Amino acid sequence: MKILAVNAGSSSLKFQAYEMPEEKILMSGTFEKIGESNSFYTIKFNGEKIKKEIDLPTHKVAVEMVAKELLDNKIINSLNEIKGIGHRVVHGGDKYSSSVIIDNDVISTVESLSQLAPLHNPANITGINAFINMIPDAVQVACFDTAFHQTMDEVAYTYPLPYEWREKYGIRKYGFHGMSHRFVSERASELLQKENAKVIVCHLGNGASITAVENGKSIDTTMGFTPNAGLMMGTRCGDIDASILPFMMDKLNLSTKEIDNIINKESGMLGISGLSNDSRDIEKASEAGNERCFLVQKMYARRVIEYISKYYVLLKGADAICFTAGIGENSPLTREKVLNGLEVLGVKLDVEANKVRAEEKLISTVDSKIKCYVIPTNEELMIARDAYNLVLGNNNV
Ligand code: ADP
Numbered sequence: 001m002k003i004l005a006v007n008a009g010s011s012s013l014k015f016q017a018y019e020m021p022e023e024k025i026l027m028s029g030t031f032e033k034i035g036e037s038n039s040f041y042t043i044k045f046n047g048e049k050i051k052k053e054i055d056l057p058t059h060k061v062a063v064e065m066v067a068k069e070l071l072d073n074k075i076i077n078s079l080n081e082i083k084g085i086g087h088r089v090v091h092g093g094d095k096y097s098s099s100v101i102i103d104n105d106v107i108s109t110v111e112s113l114s115q116l117a118p119l120h121n122p123a124n125i126t127g128i129n130a131f132i133n134m135i136p137d138a139v140q141v142a143c144f145d146t147a148f149h150q151t152m153d154e155v156a157y158t159y160p161l162p163y164e165w166r167e168k169y170g171i172r173k174y175g176f177h178g179m180s181h182r183f184v185s186e187r188a189s190e191l192l193q194k195e196n197a198k199v200i201v202c203h204l205g206n207g208a209s210i211t212a213v214e215n216g217k218s219i220d221t222t223m224g225f226t227p228n229a230g231l232m233m234g235t236r237c238g239d240i241d242a243s244i245l246p247f248m249m250d251k252l253n254l255s256t257k258e259i260d261n262i263i264n265k266e267s268g269m270l271g272i273s274g275l276s277n278d279s280r281d282i283e284k285a286s287e288a289g290n291e292r293c294f295l296v297q298k299m300y301a302r303r304v305i306e307y308i309s310k311y312y313v314l315l316k317g318a319d320a321i322c323f324t325a326g327i328g329e330n331s332p333l334t335r336e337k338v339l340n341g342l343e344v345l346g347v348k349l350d351v352e353a354n355k356v357r358a359e360e361k362l363i364s365t366v367d368s369k370i371k372c373y374v375i376p377t378n379e380e381l382m383i384a385r386d387a388y389n390l391v392l393g394n395n396n397v
Contacts (some may be wrong), residue, residue, distance in 0.1 A: 001019070001020045001021075001083050001084070001388065001391065002017060002019060002020075002075075002076055002081045002082045002083060003017075003018045003082070003083065003084045003085070003086065003384045003387050003388050003391070004016070004017055004066075004071065004082055004084070004085045004086070004131075004138075004384075004387075005018065005085075005086045005088075005089075005380040005381070005387070006085060006086065006087045006088065006127055006131065006379070006383075007088040007127075007285045007379075008059060008087070008088075008124055008126060008127025008128075008130075009031055009120070009123050010119060010120075010122075010123040010188075011034045011035055011036060012030065012032050012033075012034060013030075013031040013034065013062045013063070013066075013127060014028075014029070014030045014031075014380075015028065015029050015057060015066055016028040016072060016380045016381075016384065017075055017076075017082075018384040020382075020384060020385075020386075020388040021388065023381060023384070023385075024371060026042050026045065026075045027043060027044065027045040027069065027070060027073065027075050028043070028045075028380075029041055029042060029043035029044070029066065029069065030042050030065075031056055031062040031065070032229065034056045034057075034058065034059055034061075034062055035057060035058065036283070038053070039053075039054065039055060039056035040052060040053040040054065040056075041054065041056070041065060042060070043069050043173060045073055045106075046390045047327070047329075055117070058130075059126045059127055059130045060130045060133070060379045062130070062204065063127075063130040063131055063133075063134050064134065066134075066202070067079055067134055067135075068272065070082075074157040079135050079357040080133070080135075080137055082135055082138050083138060083139065083391050084138055084139045084140075084141060084359070084387040084388060084390065084391035085131050085135065085138050085139070085141065086099070086139065086141045086143050086383035086384055086386055086387030087102070087122065087124060087128050087131070087139050087140065087142055087143065087383075088143055088145070088179070088379070088383060089110055089120075089121065089124045089142045089143065089144050089145070090117045090120035090121060090124060090144070090145045090146070090176070091110075091113045091114075091116045091117035091120065091121050091126075091130030091144070091145070091146055091174070091236055092110070092113065092135075092142070092144030092145075092146045092147050092150075092357075093109075093116060093146065093170060093174070094150065094170070094172070095109055095112045095113070096142070096144050096147050096150070097147050097150035097151070098147050098386075098395075098397050099141055099142060099143040099144065099147065099383075099387070099390065099397045100141065100142055100301070100390075101139055101140070101141055101385035101390050102128060102132075102140040102141060102142050106142055107128065107129075109124065110124065110125055110128075110142065112341035116170060116174075116225075117375065122327070124142075125298050128140060128142070129243060131163075138301070139381075139387070139390060139391045141386060141387040141390050143179060143382070143383045143386050143387070144173045144178065145176045145177060145178045145179065146175060146176060146178055147178050148175075148178030148179070148181055148182045148211075149173075149174060149175030149176075149178055149181075149211070149218045149221050151217040151218050151219070152173065152175065152218060152219065152220055153219075156167070156173065156220040156237075157173040157174075158172055158173075158174065159171060159224075159225070160312060171225055172212060173221070173223075173224045173229070174223075174224070175190040175209070175211070175218065175221035175222075175223050175224070176207075176209060176223045176227045177203045177207070177209045177211075177221075177223065178218070179379040179382040179383060180201075180203050180324060180325065180377040180379050180382075181201045181203060181209075181211040181213065181218060181221070182382060183377055183378055183379065183381070183382045184199075184201045184203070184375045184377055185197075185201050185211070185216065185322070186216065186322045187322075187360075187375050188201070188319075188320045188322050188373060188375060189216065189373075190319055191320075191362075191373065191375075192319050192371065194319060195215070195216075196214070196215040197213075197214075197215070197319045197320065198212075198213070198214050198315040198316075198317060198318045198319050198320075199213045199318065199319060199320045199321075199322060200212055200213070200308050200311045200312065200315070200318050200320070200321045201213060201322045201324065202308070202321065202322065202323050202324065202328050202338075203324050203325045203328060203377065204231075204304070204323065204324070204325050204326070204328035204331075204334065205234075205326040205327060205328070206234040206235075206277065206326060207233055207234070207236070207237075207293070208222075208223055208229055208230075208231045208232075208233045208234075208325070208327070209222045209223040209227070209230055210222045210230065210231065210304065210307045210308065210311065211311075212311035212314055212315050213286050214315055219311075219314060219315065220311065220314060222238075222239075222307050227356060228263060228264055230303075230307065231300075231303050231304060231307065232268050232269070232272075232299055232300055233268045233269070234268050234269050234270065234277035234278070234279075234304050235264065235265045235266060235267060235268045235270045235271070235277045236263065236264050236267060236268050237245070237263045237267035237268055238268070238303065240263075240298060241303065245259055245263070259300045259318060269282055271297050272292060272295060272296045272299065272303050273285070273290070273292050273293050273296050274292060275290070275292070275293060279300075279326075279327045279331055279334065280331075282295075282296050282297060283297070283331070283333055288339060288344065297333075297334075297337065300337075301334065301337035301338050301341060302341070303343040304334075304338045305338055305342060307322060308338070309342070311344070312345055315379070316381075318345075318370050319371060320370060320371045320372065320373055321339075321342075321347070321370055321371075321372045321373075322372075322373045322374075322375045323335055323363075323372075323373070323374050323375070324374070324375050324376060324377040325377055328374070329357065329359075329374055329376050329377075330357045330358055331356070332354045332355055332356070335349075335354055335363065335372075335374070336349060336351070336354060338361075339354075339364070339372055342370075345369065346368065346369025346370065347364065347368055347369065347370050347372060348364055348365040348367060348368035348369075349363060349364060349365070349372065350362075350363055350365045350368075356374055358376055359374065359376065360373070360374060360375050360376060361373065361374045361388065385397070
């Protein structure tokens, strides 16, 4: 069965075409700068990569190109062969605890949740509508970044702010990166051969979050009402003393928009280093003696260590600590700094095994009390699996 996994952003659209249940990628593609000048797309299939510069005024045009490429390259003979399309949707609020088949109700709920994710949900809806128009007979499925974390209890998700804010304005922790945390924790359970495993998943990309998972359920996670909570990230500050914000707004006469931009786009690794939000640049500069980059590395590792320890206590132990996403998969140095800081928990890093990049691997020694893994994430595959299962009528996704 042919299934598409789609991730539509405000000016981009990514897709993967899968043969299911074999989980074979038939074609993948990225459309960039939609609605801007210099738009282009790249597609990959059969080991080939093709880039085309083409005017992409709207998502509708990008979706038409997806269909054209799938047909022209004989991935499909007719659009009706695509039975299901899974769409990544950033915010499902407290309404969705799993992926769901999209109907008018789902669309209006996702639209109404746009106030919680103004940059993402409207773009996700645009992508959904474009695919509904193009392939109306396919089952359209919404896969939410927040859904996996709906199992958190109110002790975890309630902020110590006026209680009415939670009820009236939806001010609570939602958590994000759910498809990734779910994928990695499921894979860890398979590797551990343990169903009720206690797993701590560190998704360390440009955006970063850690989740405590027990028996396949998210118990707590570091991102919050927005993704700007918990860890220090590429450009986001994560957890800080909230009172710094009104203080600095007064001092520098900043608007809410300006302060929001600073804490989301000019903080984190970039803010401290003054150099880059990319951990590769930070690693290089630090090695060359840049003290602020050295500070970034220490601050970054400290925060990851703090949350892992916190979740270790919350879970009353852990079977595995998993690293995933750009930094988690590709930076042995970051993993080493983190795991060496967890020696007190009985964690022992296998330095040789840790040299791995972007590959599934056990990186702890045999006598480590907690198994540590690198597990490359695959949110697209998770989306395709959910869409496939919902097409089959299996609601247990
Ligand atoms: P996102 O999906 O949140 O944009 P990714 O998961 O793609 O981010 O992670 C991107 C980040 O991964 C980069 O900004 C960079 O910091 C980091 N990264 C990628 N490759 C490497 C590497 N080889 N060494 C260290 N860090 C890396």
